[in-house]
Amino acid sequence: MKILPRNQHGQALLIVLLTLAVTLTVVLSVVSRSVTDITVSTYEEDALRAFSAAEAGIEEALLKGSIEDPVPVTIEEGVTYDVKIEDKTIDGKSFRYPKDLVSGETATFWFASHNNNGELTCSGKPCFINNIVRFCWGNPVASTVPAIEVMFYYDLTGNAMSSPNNYANVKVKRSAYDKYWVTRGNYFNDPTSGSGCNFSGDIFAYRAQISVNTHIGVSCQTAGVNVGCPIMAKVRMYYANINEPQKLGIEVSGPTANIPPQGLLIDSKGIAGESTRRINVFQGFAEPPAFFDTAVFSRVDLVKQ
Helix, strand or coil, X not given: CCCCCHHHHHHHHHHHHHHHHHHHHHHHHHHHHHHHXXXXXXXXXXXXXXXHHHHHHHHHHHHHCCCCCCCCEEEECXXXXXXXXXXXXXXXXXXXXXXXXXXXXXXXXXXXXXXXXXXXXXXCCCCCCCCEEEEEECCCCCCCCCEEEEEEEECCCCXXXXXXXXXXXXXXXXXXXXXXXXXXXXXXXXXXXXXXXXXXXXXXXXXXXEEHXXXXXXXXXXXXXXXXXXXXXXXXXXXXXXXXXXXXXXXXEXXXXXXXXXXXXEEEEEEECCEEEEEEEEEECCCXXXXXXXXXXXXXXXXXX
């Protein structure tokens, strides 16, 4: 048997220890990676289940269609959703439309309330009965200058607000506003700066102030007589490209000026394990499709002469 010199005994031991260290490091790395993969996989599965639970909460709220919060629901063990629903206005004085618009898109602002069946009413519910309305739009730092068209729907008889909601006397008054109306040659009205339109934490570039009584030529602010005279305003955006959608809002002024709820803001939170996902949806009230704004129609049959 060959006997190693004394100094080589230490070298052999060092090689053995290094081999064991490398082997142990590789084993621990594999184990750690396996644990990490399992943890990530579990978290991803929980995240997907939480998102699905939040979607289920949105679906329930949309089907229910009321402002009462549904009770928290357990879908399966460890998977729940909780939904909160609220009327969307700011102290009844202003409303920032939840979606920014591009050219051709419209937003509807209601001056009349809706009952639980979705019908227009002013009976026991707030309706706009004052005079001054400000439409606010545009991003101050945008490279494009947007314009708007305002379609103001009203009913001097108030029948549109009374059951069974007769819309035969509804009329519409149109106006348009563009800062660059001279350059563009569209002969829109010239808006003012956005001062007085800084609500909802937003700053708007432009505003158009409308005196309702002057605009439609009759007083709509006498409570108990013409309540429900203004119905809604549809606002169409112009000159806003898809890369720079423009914000839009409405504000009313006066001690008795209020606008009713504009829709329902639904907040659904889904929980699965340690994962939480939240979805927000704004559900506006039902309205005619936008193509009716420029369509020609008649309440009676047309006869060729």
